Amino acid sequence: MLFILSYGSAIAQDDLLKMLDNESTGPLYATATFKSTRVINGQSVETIAKKHLDFRISHRFGALNSGFSNLWGLDESRIRIGLEYGLTDRLMIGAGRSSYQKTYDYFAKYKLLRQSNRWFEPVSIAVFAGAYTNTMPTSPDMKFYNNLERQMYVGQVLIARKFNDRVSIQLSPTFLHRNKTESQIDENDVFGTGIGGRFKLSKRTSFNAEYFYTVKKIGTAYVRDPQYKDCLSLGFDIETGGHVFQLHLSNSRGMIENQFIGATTGSWGKGDIFYGFNISRVFSFDRDAKKTHK
Amino acid sequence: MKFPLIFFFSLVMGNVLAQDILIARNAQISFFSETPLENISGLNKNVTAILNTKSNDIAVKMQVVQFEFPNKLMQEHFNENYLESDKYPAASFTGKIQEKVDFGKEGTQTITAKGILNMHGVAKERTLTGKLTITKTGANLVCDFTVPLTDHKIEVPKLVFEKIAEVIAVKTNFSFVPYEQKK
Numbered sequence: 001m002l003f004i005l006s007y008g009s010a011i012a013q014d015d016l017l018k019m020l021d022n023e024s025t026g027p028l029y030a031t032a033t034f035k036s037t038r039v040i041n042g043q044s045v046e047t048i049a050k051k052h053l054d055f056r057i058s059h060r061f062g063a064l065n066s067g068f069s070n071l072w073g074l075d076e077s078r079i080r081i082g083l084e085y086g087l088t089d090r091l092m093i094g095a096g097r098s099s100y101q102k103t104y105d106y107f108a109k110y111k112l113l114r115q116s117n118r119w120f121e122p123v124s125i126a127v128f129a130g131a132y133t134n135t136m137p138t139s140p141d142m143k144f145y146n147n148l149e150r151q152m153y154v155g156q157v158l159i160a161r162k163f164n165d166r167v168s169i170q171l172s173p174t175f176l177h178r179n180k181t182e183s184q185i186d187e188n189d190v191f192g193t194g195i196g197g198r199f200k201l202s203k204r205t206s207f208n209a210e211y212f213y214t215v216k217k218i219g220t221a222y223v224r225d226p227q228y229k230d231c232l233s234l235g236f237d238i239e240t241g242g243h244v245f246q247l248h249l250s251n252s253r254g255m256i257e258n259q260f261i262g263a264t265t266g267s268w269g270k271g272d273i274f275y276g277f278n279i280s281r282v283f284s285f286d287r288d289a290k291k292t293h294k
Numbered sequence: 295m296k297f298p299l300i301f302f303f304s305l306v307m308g309n310v311l312a313q314d315i316l317i318a319r320n321a322q323i324s325f326f327s328e329t330p331l332e333n334i335s336g337l338n339k340n341v342t343a344i345l346n347t348k349s350n351d352i353a354v355k356m357q358v359v360q361f362e363f364p365n366k367l368m369q370e371h372f373n374e375n376y377l378e379s380d381k382y383p384a385a386s387f388t389g390k391i392q393e394k395v396d397f398g399k400e401g402t403q404t405i406t407a408k409g410i411l412n413m414h415g416v417a418k419e420r421t422l423t424g425k426l427t428i429t430k431t432g433a434n435l436v437c438d439f440t441v442p443l444t445d446h447k448i449e450v451p452k453l454v455f456e457k458i459a460e461v462i463a464v465k466t467n468f469s470f471v472p473y474e475q476k477k
């Protein structure tokens with residue numbers, strides 16, 4: 001006892017801290033598994049917070065191997081403009097318009113599970129559902145007999161884990177259905193999975209990679225047109241406070257699921273790849289909450 | 295070999311001190327920073343604090359990730375870029391109340407606590423002033439202070455759009471009750 005009492009008060013204070021360690025703090029949720037709602041092309045497990053609006057502009061330039069006369073692709077670009085909004089902290093909706101194939105997209109994403117320090121929440125899981133409308137004029141290459149044929153649908157389950165402050169990995173099992181395909185020998189349904197991740201290089205930059213595999217053959221039957229490749233994208237996220245810039249190279253020119261999962265034709269081997277960037281700006285509209293902390 | 299010793303040690307201490315200990319669970323700490331563009335505020339409602347009425351020792355601990363911001367983007371930046379809550383998950387203060395306090399007598403008095411404020415992995419010696427109110431059921435402590443970001447090596451890069459004040463105003467509020475082990 002004397003031995004204990006002879007210790008200084010610093011030790012006594014540390015003991016108080018130890019007592020506090022035994023107090024439960026409630027679940028500690030992982031923050032920012034990814035910097036943005038997209039890994040690169042594909043959806044990440046992140047959603048926009050309640051009453052926050054994400055204004056996204058995405059560009060993909062022309063093919064890198066298109067030569068000097070096209071300034072290696074910089075002469076032309078495809079663009080998607082999107083508005084995405086958080087209805088709750090778990091549910092977001094969004095809509096966008098891509099100039100590539102004049103396609104409108106609308107989607108909802110719901111966060112089912114948030115990764116925390118509790119054993120039963122080792123990963124974050126989100127479900128994603130999207131629909132796409134191709135509004136290109138009907139042409140001999142792609143004849144539309146009615147508007148239903150212009151519709152495409154995607155469902156995804158996004159499973160991600162933030163392993164530490166640097167590394168996050170995500171799996172994205174995907175089902176894609178096209179009411180009408182561009183190629184006759186391409187089946188309407190596509191099954192596949194994405195695998196992606198990020199490695200943080202500094203507090204505000206990360207290196208991201210993403211690969212979408214699609215099933216080419218079911219049993220002995222080929223279900224995909226061999227001209228379509230799996231989409232591989234590599235890029236960087238740079239965050240500057242209000243904005244997230246995503247710069248990347250991808251063999252897909254399309255920026256929405258039906259395009260980069262279902263209809264990627266570029267080949268990395270031939271340099272048939274596209275330089276692109278996304279800019280994301282998030283605005284908070286939560287005026288009520290602003291007052292509470294003063 | 296060290297662990298069982300410490301464990302035993304803390305067990306003994308715990309028993310000895312139990313009746314002299316006050317605890318505040320779900321105490322609140324908030325901070326506010328006025329900037330030209332947008333005000334930044336955060337609130338943590340899960341702070342725990344413990345007070346030894348015999349030795350006047352006090353300890354406060356919070357999980358950085360539990361600060362809630364009205365602007366979720368700021369919350370993300372707070373955790374990812376400024377406080378680096380994956381690397382330094384907890385912040386704490388340990389100190390000693392310098393004045394004599396009669397915990398048996400109801401009333402309010404101004405106290406100063408001298409000790410170590412630890413956040414973002416940097417420990418800094420601080421003397422904080424607060425108001426302690428002894429009540430029938432325990433004690434209430436209110437303490438406002440400021441934290442200069444440079445004290446704790448919290449970097450504000452020049453290239454960000456958010457303007458962040460160099461000194462952050464912090465408000466705390468603790469309601470202490472007699473300590474009881476939670477089952």
